[in-house]
Amino acid sequence: MVVPVSASNTIAPVRVTPHRASAKEGARQAQIHRLLPKPLLIVILAALLVFSMVPVLYIFFASINSDLAVARGAFWPTELTFENYSKIWTTVDLGTGLVNSVLVAGGVAIVCAGLSVSTAYVLVRYAFRGRLLVLRGLLALQSIPGTLLLLPVFVLFSSAASTLGVQIIGTRWGLFLTYLTFALPFSTWVMVTYLRGLPRELEEAARLDGASPFKILTRIIVPLSWPGIVVSGIFAFLLGWNDVLFASVMTRPESRTVAVSLQIFGATQEGGAVPVYGQMMAAALVCAVPVVVLYLIFQRYLVGGLTAGGVK
CATH class of the missing domain: 1.20.5 (Single alpha-helices involved in coiled-coils or other helix-helix interfaces)
Incomplete structure (x- = not known):
């Protein structure tokens, strides 16, 4: 140099x-x-x-193997066939499930990533009454199992629908609100941990130059917090992508996610003489591709975001 x-x-x-x-x-x-x-x-x-x-x-x-060979326990394929990858789009109705999962899980990830960084910035940089209570509440929410909240959430949405006259259960945005309820506290806590490691001197210098709090957040905090934002967004995306419990109760056939479609498809094949193992495996691989691609794209941000706060 x-x-x-x-x-x-x-x-x-x-x-x-x-x-x-x-x-x-x-x-x-x-x-x-x-x-x-x-x-x-x-x-x-x-x-x-x-x-x-x-x-x-x-x-x-x-x-890529036949169903009989898979049922016999064969590891190597006896005959190569890619018909399973073309049949799953009609047998499992995989296209509708993928679209619903991408829309719901992607929307939850984007909203959580945007709201968590601003909420965490206020909780970390400003002192106000009830701040510690909010932080402890965010941490306490992570210890509550989701199965205990299934019935209260269902009753709450049903009561809101009857009171407001707006249908919530069975819609995509109703499932979006459900996932946002559980993903936003975790994403906020991830960003709180990350923002604690950022130096305050950069914000103080910008404040001396006349920058407003909003400009500090958008011009300094957000560019420096991309690893944490990506981590919080991906975890929120995985929550909506992998969930079966809430999606099976809060959706209809037209708003069903891909995880529920796979679960129903596997359950219907249990009583058959020879289940269509090939289509089940092909559908599982196709559903795993978006998550793998997501990890490969944001791999460098994930390493920095997951290790943030570990070394001071």
């Missing part, structure tokens, strides 16, 4: 050879190697890779 230095009214290039970042990275790698010998580290990583990839490979091979 070349740094200009002024001396005697001239500018001469000075070459700087040491790199602190690379030195720290090398020291960190050396500590890891001292903790675990390299052969043992390779064996552990290989075992973890096999442990995680064998079930995925079995599902893929079963999706």
Whole structure:
């Protein structure tokens, strides 16, 4: 790296050879190697890779295999066929379920990511009466099982529908409100933990320059908080994508999510002579693709967001 230095009214290039970042990275790698010998580290990583990839490979091979071969317990496909991937769109009605899941879970993720960063900023940077009570309440909400709140939420939405004359149960936005109730406290707590690690000096400098609180939030806090925002949004997305309990009660056939469609499809195949295992495995893989793509896209943000607050 070349740094200009002024001396005697001239500018001469000075070459700087040491790199602190690379030195720290090398020291960190050396500590890891001292903790675990390299052969043992390779064996552990290989075992973890096999442990995680064998079930995925079995599902893929079963999706391109015949139902009889899968029922006999065959791991390798005896005959390759990709018809299962074309049949699931009519057998399981996978298209409607995917659209509903993307709309509901994606909407919950976007709203949670936007509201959690602003709410957490107020809770972390401002002192007001009831602040600690709100923080403790957010933490206490995470310890309540969702199954205990299924009946109260259903009764609340039913009463609101009869009082206001607006249909809530069986609609997409009703399911959106349900997921938002559980996802927003967790996303806010994630952002509270992340914002506590941001330096206050940047905000104080912006405030001295005349920036308003809204401008500080949008121009400084949000750009620096992308890892935490992504983590809170992805966890909110997974809550809506994987849920079966609330979606099976709060939806109708036209608003059913993909998780409920898979659950119903698997239940209907239990009484058959030879269940369509190939279509079930193909549908499971297709439903897992959006989540895998989401993780691959935001992987670098997830690492920073999940480890935020761990080192001070």
